[in-house]
Amino acid sequence: MPDSLLLVVLLVALAAGAIVLTVASLIKPERSRMVANLHRGERAVVVDAPEASRSTLGSLAQRLTPAPLISLLTRQHARAGRPAQWPVERLLTLKLVWLPVGIALLCLLAAVQAPPILTLLIGIAAIVIYFLPELLLVSRGQERDQRIQRQLADTLDQMMIAVEAGLGFDGAMSRAAANGTGALSEELTRTLQDMRMGRSRREAFTDLADRNQVVDLRRFVRAILQADAYGISVSDVLRSQADEMRLKRRQRAEEKAQQVPVKVLMPLMLCILPVLFIVVMTPAVLQMMETFGSL
Known part of the structure; x- marks a missing residue:
């Protein structure tokens, strides 16, 4: 059982490393393919690569992925500014590779009878990793x-x-x-x-x-x-x-300015007021303790 748990911990660490590498690759600043095309004076559209230049895994990912999912990912990719280092084909390949890895990891956890809470956390992490490209593309598209x-x-x-x-x-x-x-x-x-x-x-x-x-x-x-x-x-x-x-x-700026007091209220109540209450009341409490102690 200890060897099995060690293997599970190792797999969890690998999964966490995959998450960190994926996030770092997707959110780092980069020039989009659109910008590169504009500077070259070419038409700023994404042209599919020839079949000979596509990787076998990428072609397999495109064939196995449903067409609505490819269309959705393409729209999100365009809305995010078409990141050059993460084309749609690479994102589909990432999802195709991670799917059997996540299933195998969950099966291993069930085989070694891992704690239910660990299995639940790994399952949630596997789902998050599978949908991570969409989440990051949506976030970048909203910022854009x-x-x-x-x-x-x-x-x-x-x-x-x-x-x-x-x-x-x-x-x-x-x-x-x-x-x-x-x-x-x-x-x-x-x-x-x-x-x-x-x-x-x-x-x-x-x-x-x-x-x-x-x-x-x-x-x-x-x-x-x-x-x-x-x-x-x-x-x-x-x-x-x-x-x-x-x-x-101007109206949006005024609206955000009016939202500031509401947003500040919760940090003020949770962080500032308790500390201020302690600073103000501590001398009085100590004085009362000293007075009643002498009596």
Whole structure:
């Protein structure tokens, strides 16, 4: 039994190491494949690798994984900015490799009659590791959406100034994308490159809205498409959208400022008030103890 427990501990340590390596690889800062394509001047889309260059395990993972799961992982990967070091094929391979390892680990724990609490913890860890790529991609996608939302108002101001100065809408968007450095400039550059490759403005902007979950960006895309369809002045649309984005940004800042007292209340009650109560009441308690002790 001690040898079996030692083996279980070793396997648990290996599983923990796999978690740490996976998290470190996924969350470390890196240039996305989209950014690399933009700097090379290529179309910023992810093209599937040729069949000869794919690993056998990666091809097997794609064949064994259900199509809805591949589609979901692809959308999450695009929303996260398409991390170059973790393409969809590699994530599917990771999930395919870990599935039999987790099942074998649980079977080993059952064979050595490990404590139920240990089996439960290992089972939870195995499930977390299996869904870890999705969790990290969702987290990175949410952070990227927040960056796009913060940059949208300033970008629309730049586009409005460029249009009023005499540039066309595409030229204004190209100028704003060239001057920007964040996720929004990457998305605008990709949209422009899609149009240069022959796609219509409606198709390119529809893909821009589908790639992102930012509500304000989707509203801007709908306004531009409606202006393009009905012949509305683009400068007026940009001015109204920029004013609305600035107003919403100010409202979000005020909302967060109003949430600060509520968020501070719990740490104040649990951490600061007990210590303050002890500091204030300890001398009085000691004085009372000394007085009653002398009586």
